[in-house]
Amino acid sequence: MPKVSFEKFRRAVLARSVSKDTDTRLSEIGIFQHAVRGEEVSLSGRTDQLVFLAEGSTKLVASDADDAEQVLAFHFAGDMIYVPRRNRGDFRLVALADCRIISFSANEFLDVAEQDPAVLRTILTRTLMALQRSRNKAIRMGRRSAQERIADFLLAMADRIGNDEGNCISLRLPMSRRDIGNSLGLTIETVSRQFTELRDQQIIATSGRSIVRLYDLAELAVRAGHTPPPQSKSEICAGSKNDRQPLAIAAAESGV
Amino acid sequence: MPKVSFEKFRRAVLARSVSKDTDTRLSEIGIFQHAVRGEEVSLSGRTDQLVFLAEGSTKLVASDADDAEQVLAFHFAGDMIYVPRRNRGDFRLVALADCRIISFSANEFLDVAEQDPAVLRTILTRTLMALQRSRNKAIRMGRRSAQERIADFLLAMADRIGNDEGNCISLRLPMSRRDIGNSLGLTIETVSRQFTELRDQQIIATSGRSIVRLYDLAELAVRAGHTPPPQSKSEICAGSKNDRQPLAIAAAESGV
DNA sequence: CGGGTCGTTGAAAAAGTTCAATATTAGTGG
DNA sequence: CCACTAATATTGAACTTTTTCAACGACCCG
Known part of the structure; x- marks a missing residue:
């Protein structure tokens, strides 16, 4: 045993x-x-x-x-x-x-x-x-656009399996593009096109099929539709960057 | 108190x-x-x-x-x-x-x-x-088409708050079309168009904003993308109609 | 190093969204 | 109880996004 x-x-x-x-x-x-x-x-x-x-x-x-x-x-x-x-x-x-x-x-x-x-x-x-x-x-999945879903997916994965490498967060995604698509309600082609677009804009980089590096978390968060409406209240700004953090920790902890 | x-x-x-x-x-x-x-x-x-x-x-x-x-x-x-x-x-x-x-x-x-x-x-x-x-x-929400989402939503609601009226199941939906759309990741217009389509095909009927009657659950299940691929095995057919039932009961029971 | 899977790209088709106008409903006060 | 109003829902048409279908390219495993 x-x-x-x-x-x-x-x-x-x-x-x-x-x-x-x-x-x-x-x-x-x-x-x-x-x-x-x-x-x-x-x-x-x-x-x-x-x-x-x-x-x-x-x-x-x-x-x-x-x-x-x-x-x-x-x-x-x-x-x-x-x-x-x-x-x-x-x-x-x-x-x-x-x-x-x-x-x-x-x-x-x-x-x-x-x-x-x-x-x-x-x-x-x-x-x-x-x-x-x-x-x-x-x-x-409620987010309408493919871009938002992919960006949010990458952030969620960063929370769970990301390695901080200083200037970027690197991920080794164990799932295929098809799995990502099936998870997000998108086709494999759409997933691929979104990756390409983020890659072209230097927000991410990929190497091989499974390694992804995230170079701009803030921009990804914007693409994901996070971030409160641009400084509706100035005092909110300070804390806003960390809004995901508590959840990130919780998410990294456990399952069921 | x-x-x-x-x-x-x-x-x-x-x-x-x-x-x-x-x-x-x-x-x-x-x-x-x-x-x-x-x-x-x-x-x-x-x-x-x-x-x-x-x-x-x-x-x-x-x-x-x-x-x-x-x-x-x-x-x-x-x-x-x-x-x-x-x-x-x-x-x-x-x-x-x-x-x-x-x-x-x-x-x-x-x-x-x-x-x-x-x-x-x-x-x-x-x-x-x-x-x-x-x-x-x-x-x-993973289902691509609006039709599937709406059909499945109606079945889920039937499970939770449906009243069996013999030839149909009637629902009094407390939520607006906007709420339904926001729940399913669709716009209010798309929700409305899907309702209209199902209504035109006599699968459902509506009265007022909130009363919906479901006349053909089996057809709704087909639209929702349920139902196993048409009789791949004949013995499955008998039980298939009730496949939702256990879940229906569970769903009607509880929350959190 | 070769073959098969997986991923990327392109063009056409389909589906949903957006914008705008109209219709219906439910609630309010006369 | 009816008329009126504001909110909600429906419909149409143009537009945008995603899907589909098809071909090509890259990666990984043996």
């Missing part, structure tokens, strides 16, 4: 728990798995699942009639992911890179957690963050 | 709790309020809030730069709504009809609930449902 995964899970989720019993029981009902890049994570579709992503990255997709799949969320190491059971719709969790995961039946997990309110509360807090993130995605 | 509201709250949220103490403490930290149609519900923006909607209906909006507001969710009596504190973005809860609500500081609420895991679990379950609903909204 992969101790490494559970150790990460312990630190991320059980931190507040005092009960050794909870620890033991969760390690017993958890199912430890690997998934290789591109492969669907095989989960029981019979019950709602709670999945801890110890390593790697995934996308949660809703497959629809036709061929179109909607990407609901991307996840990274340390996230907890709620995957509804089959009859609530056709949801699939797909590995974007090789993954190590621990999956639980949501009910079994909660039955254990109910004996240990601190754990229950941690899960609730993470779920609220997930809700927050899902709402932010809804905001992103 | 409006006992009626708290009685509803008790039935909806505290049902599983055995502790009289929890009941008392929550009634002490809860703030009972009214809000009249069109008015913003005044909440403390200093901390995350949990709001129980005892009566009426609301929209949660994210106000953006410019004038555009994105509607994140609509809520109805019995829902619990998570409203993030101010610095996580500019979220406002607005009454679509006269409302009675109980608002709590999320942290205070959870501190009490942590003593009573059954309540904590109820909140978590509702939050998971809210997440589910938010994801469904993301799916809805």
